[in-house]
Amino acid sequence: MKNVSLADVDHVDRAVLPIGTDYPPGHVLDWHEHRRAQFLYGATGVMVVDTAEGTWTVPPERAVLIPAATRHRVRMLGVSTRSLYIEPDVIPWWPVSCTVVDVPPLLRELLLVAVEFEIDYSLSGREGSIAALLLHEIAEHAPLPFHVGIPAAADLARLCREYLAAPDAGVTNAEWAARAAMSERAFTRRFRSEVGDSPAVWRGRARLLAAVPLLRTASVSEVGGRLGYASPAAFTAAFTRAFGMPPSRFVASRQGGGPSRSRNS
Structure with missing residues (x-):
């Protein structure tokens, strides 16, 4: 059907x-x-x-x-x-x-x-x-492992969904804590209790997830730079550590437009 x-x-x-x-x-x-x-x-x-x-x-x-x-x-x-x-x-x-x-x-x-x-x-x-x-x-x-958790609390969930829509390496725990009207220490403790990770760790994983659709139309170097990584090597290392495969596996091939399936890419 x-x-x-x-x-x-x-x-x-x-x-x-x-x-x-x-x-x-x-x-x-x-x-x-x-x-x-x-x-x-x-x-x-x-x-x-x-x-x-x-x-x-x-x-x-x-x-x-x-x-x-x-x-x-x-x-x-x-x-x-x-x-x-x-x-x-x-x-x-x-x-x-x-x-x-x-x-x-x-x-x-x-x-x-x-x-x-x-x-x-x-x-x-x-x-x-x-x-x-x-x-x-x-x-x-x-x-x-291509996922991140979303907190149950509405104010924390809003912060997370906004970040997923526009990941920014410059966002800090202090900024998020201020938006939640909390001290940075209290905010970090509350966030960790909701999702099991610190806000910084969560944002890092969210940025790497955002790389997957970007790799359909851009190179590893371009995506890494757009997401705030200092070099393609740093981006590749972080992506591979998180997902068990390099970002080059998801770059569209020049011939067919599909993802690379090569184990050596």
């Missing part, structure tokens, strides 16, 4: 509904939730998924597992998605919060095949076997 609304097919008696959707650049799916769990795979582009608890940046050719009935918002940056909407009772192992995962070649090919199914695809034979195999493959997912 391609470019159809889940609301129009949610009633169909299939545990797994595969839907492929093409989005215009910069499209935002505003706050919503699904009765079913969602496996949201970006075949192209970068997705940014927000919930009340955090923000997940989904690099090209990765996916995010969204639990059933989770209110969320998705920003699409040049994205063509392949989604699976899954009845919650068939996946008791599904994570309780959003999780970014890698998508190995077999899973990717299964997704591309599944979105060509008719709405009432046969449960026996090839199509039913592919649907069942998709769930087995997803169950083997390896979580990737």
